[in-house]
Amino acid sequence: MPENKPLLPVIAGPTASGKTALAVELALRLDGEVVSADSMQVYEPLRIGTARPTEAELRGVPHHLLGFLPLTEKYSVARYAGDARRAIAEIRTRGRLPLLCGGTGLYIDAVVDNLQFAGNGEDPAVREELARRADREGIEPLLAELRAVDPETAERLHPANRGRILRALELYRTTGMTMSEQLRFSRSVPPPFEARVLVLDCRDRAVLYGRINRRVDEMLAAGLLQEAEQALAAPTAPTALQAIGYKELAPYFAGELPLSEAVENLKRSTRRYAKRQLTWFRRRRNARFLYIDEYAGLPALADAAQEALAIPPGDTQTNGRP
Incomplete structure (x- = not known):
């Protein structure tokens, strides 16, 4: 790509792989802001079940496209692409580095490949x-x-x-x-930036599955049952409750399954979703993979991510500024 194209680092990967923590750490190091690429975290009431990062987890780093829609509003990849492009452009006008972070593969493709949409064709x-x-x-x-x-x-x-x-x-x-x-x-319009895609994975699949199971347990402890019951009872758009973590609990609320079985179904669905996410990201040409179980902690992982993304330590000239 031409050298004058600004850089767009992309942190992708399956659920529970630590994408947000890594993106936040890189944003702190590189004077950046994070643009979310998660199709369910856009809904304001869906905090726990979508694993939307808390204020503590954000560590003061500005995040975009998180929790800004009511459940009644439909959201599409075409709308997301426009929202994300505007957020990226606005971040650059502030002289800061945008980082795209999320696990919704189609949303990432829409931004990275600069997909154009000729109307939604819905009737x-x-x-x-x-x-x-x-x-x-x-x-x-x-x-x-x-x-x-x-x-x-x-x-x-x-x-x-x-x-x-x-x-x-x-x-x-x-x-x-x-x-x-x-x-x-x-795919007819070239992207206005150089996207460098980094995908988080685990060499040992049991490590990722263990992280997923623990996350579900933590969600339940944080109040997922109450959030899910309220969301399932509320008026919603067709796109609002596609997230794993809500429909799996519906049989429990209906008295059709014991809680333990509903929770096991939720964990199983989440593990299967992680496999589908990885399958999607493996199709992406030029994506670099980092295996989180090979690093002792977040600082070491962030060092490796900077190297994989070819961003020198302390580099503040990656945002296309002259």
């Missing part, structure tokens, strides 16, 4: 009509329709993936652009 009436057809005729006629207008997407999608097939048709009907065309368009 409830179209969606409902397609769903009724699928119920009445089965998915095969709709898949055939998708093959006719967007063979690339039809080939890529599993024939049993009803939701994606309907979404691809909805997008085409509402925007006139196929999903394949939108994907090509979305």
